[in-house]
Amino acid sequence: MELDLSFIRRQFPSLRDDYIYFDNAGGSQTLKRVMDKITEYYMTSDVQLGGAYSVSLKARERVNKGTAQIATTLNAEHTNEVIVGSSSTALIRLFSIVIGRTLNPGDEIIVTNCDHEANISAWKDLKKQGVVIKIWEFDTTSLQLELKDLKPLISDKTKLVAFCHVSNIFGTIHPVKKITEFIHSHGVQVFVDGVAYAPHRLVDVQDLNVDFYVYSIYKVFGPHLGVLYGKKKHLLKLPGINHNFIAADDIPYKFQPGGPNYELTYSLCGILDYYKAVAQHHGMLATETLRKQMQYAFNLFDKHEEKLTKVLLDYLSAKQNIRIIGDTGSDVKFRVSTVSFIVNNTKSSEIDAKIHPHKIGIKTGDFYAKGITKSLDLDRIGGVIRVSMAHYNTLKEVNRLISIFETIL
Ligand SMILES: Cc1ncc(COP(=O)(O)O)c(C=O)c1O
Incomplete structure (x- = not known):
């Protein structure tokens, strides 16, 4: 079963405008509940x-x-x-x-x-x-x-x-x-x-x-x-x-x-009420245990996040001037939908600055994981560009980001 995104997005008041939130590993949007x-x-x-x-x-x-x-x-x-x-x-x-x-x-x-x-x-x-x-x-x-x-x-x-x-x-x-x-x-x-x-x-x-x-x-x-x-x-x-x-x-x-x-x-x-509502909206019985309902909701989230991750990773992997900093596969068994990359010979903040005017929130830097950027010698370009997606993000949003990447990467 597919995640009903219009149901999901209705649960988050901030998602009613057209801003794209792709800095979810920094902080997610908050539930109305x-x-x-x-x-x-x-x-x-x-x-x-x-x-x-x-x-x-x-x-x-x-x-x-x-x-x-x-x-x-x-x-x-x-x-x-x-x-x-x-x-x-x-x-x-x-x-x-x-x-x-x-x-x-x-x-x-x-x-x-x-x-x-x-x-x-x-x-x-x-x-x-x-x-x-x-x-x-x-x-x-x-x-x-x-x-x-x-x-x-x-x-x-x-x-x-x-x-x-x-x-x-x-x-x-x-x-x-x-x-x-x-x-x-x-x-x-x-x-x-x-x-x-x-x-x-x-x-x-x-x-x-x-x-x-x-x-x-x-x-x-x-x-x-x-x-x-x-x-x-x-x-x-x-x-x-x-x-x-x-x-x-x-x-x-x-x-x-x-x-x-x-x-x-x-x-x-x-x-927790939200996880239950998601499970029940997608056909799970309210009489099932809480953990079962929660797991059902998370399975739907995972499947959807995997789809978003695959589209973004496939796009980035095909670009010659880009290096993905992390696993290039989208399998939910091995990774979450937090995707980091660098662009050859370019400061990460330069890419960031070109994305923001399009009302898209992504972030660059070391994210306080300073051991990583130091070991991989990424500090000299200002760390990585990170696109971190949550289950409420849509394929349309990922494609919009990709279309902007197309003009700048
Ligand atoms: C992996 C990881 N651990 C710990 C923290 C710190 O969390 P908090 O802001 O709740 O102190 C963060 C914050 O971004 C994080 O990403």
Whole structure:
């Protein structure tokens, strides 16, 4: 079945004009359902949590419901394994401090050189307390993280490997389950940045068996928030970073100093409602489990995104003066619809500047994945040109971009 794009696009008020949003890996458009939940919160439960009066109880129930939606989206075993924060960067930083408090000088952490800096700098800063940082470099031919390069880095001092599910430049999906299995076989924990993956596929933290997983809600059709999953057994053991009197088993609160943003947390319900509405609009029974409905919606998204990616990649691959920075195949098993490229002997920003007047939002640069642009020597041309498509983009929009490329590339 094809994705009904007119139904899909009606769910996003900003898509009513003719602007083309192709910077979705930077931030997606927001669902009307999410906006409505924020308004509903302000209109009918705008009070502090923790009171015994009815409006406060309603507010508490709404915030809990929002968090529970994320637990379902990630297939977490327990709702209190989900921590809501202001962004992925903030959550990773917070957890680097918390995990750092359990480490001794000489302990080792492995980070990659193809992650967004959020999942690198925070860990590197633990060097100040004597933690040794090793770098798992991506393979410059396959443009992927390879296990063969990780193996020599692991030692009996290794405590954690931090890596990304998908690079926000390459768009290639790393086999997280397999990598995690290997890392666990050495008694080491994994911390996965799923920011570039979560807008495109349904995550299952239990199947992946990851210890920690983080992603940004504002790239997944919702508000400016980040969420972090941590296995309950780890969260219970880790020291909290909230007030001293908060109990060690009070998760996630012991990791949420000041508490989460109430209205935005409640609005997370709008995202799951959307996935259900998509599934049911396309013939799925409302009586099916939530996960089944969500998976059905994501299957429709994937099929559509693959089509868009193929058209763009086929066009770019046929151009002599263009180098695609990432997998040139569009198979959804291996990549998401984030496509990066460079034009020979041309500054990426020059291309960018010629696209914007056509009311198309694409972006150039290093996207804070500075290890990639450095290793591939792309900084001298100002990084890559990135076209990052979401499921609400249309083939017509891709063809419009291609017709403009035709005049400038
Ligand atoms: C792969 C990846 N990780 C982490 C981040 C940081 O996310 P946030 O803006 O929520 O801190 C980004 C932001 O673009 C990203 O693309």
